Amino acid sequence: MKEIKLESTLYVYDSVDELPEDVQALMTRAHEARLKAYAPYSNFLVGAALILDNGEIISGNNQENASYPSGLCAERTAIYYAGSKYPDNKIMKMALTAGSTQSQTLTPIPPCGACRQAIAEYEVKQESPIEIYFMGTTGKVVKSSSLSDLLPLIFDRSFLT
Numbered sequence: 228m229k230e231i232k233l234e235s236t237l238y239v240y241d242s243v244d245e246l247p248e249d250v251q252a253l254m255t256r257a258h259e260a261r262l263k264a265y266a267p268y269s270n271f272l273v274g275a276a277l278i279l280d281n282g283e284i285i286s287g288n289n290q291e292n293a294s295y296p297s298g299l300c301a302e303r304t305a306i307y308y309a310g311s312k313y314p315d316n317k318i319m320k321m322a323l324t325a326g327s328t329q330s331q332t333l334t335p336i337p338p339c340g341a342c343r344q345a346i347a348e349y350e351v352k353q354e355s356p357i358e359i360y361f362m363g364t365t366g367k368v369v370k371s372s373s374l375s376d377l378l379p380l381i382f383d384r385s386f387l388t
């Protein structure tokens with residue numbers, strides 16, 4: 228038996244004001260998207276914004292459904308749109324903001340497992356990392372330099388051969 232240790236590094240900013248200007252702008256787009264989320268069942272609104280290597284910014288939000296599993300998270304709404312409209316462009320950075328409609332959310336909210344897997348697919352496809360910045364509705368922002376820091380041991384295309 229041998230032990231394998233997995234290590235990830237995350238960076239914590241005290242507020243959006245500490246972020247580089249381009250990421251602040253991206254987070255603003257994520258906040259705007261969050262406010263347009265369709266989340267009548269959970270009242271938990273999530274906004275995502277991503278920037279491509281051509282400078283295009285794409286945003287998305289969670290879309291819920293009376294048949295709960297038919298809904299989709301904000302991250303996948305945005306990334307699938309990017310993948311369908313700009314199949315040849317790389318995704319450089321993603322900004323995420325999430326929180327309840329009832330109160331302010333101070334805790335940075337990371338993407339769910341299914342969204343991590345979806346984002347991982349695009350890192351593999353484009354052969355370069357995607358920076359991910361996530362926050363609640365206010366307060367601290369966490370940066371991960373690559374999706375692989377949030378999801379080690381991804382299931383990827385290499386296992387399908």
Ligand code: THU
Nearest residue numbers: 269271273289300301338339342
């Ligand atoms: N949600 C997201 O949009 N992204 C995540 O990463 C986690 C959860 C949404 C799904 C659902 O509409 C609501 O948040 C509550 O789970």
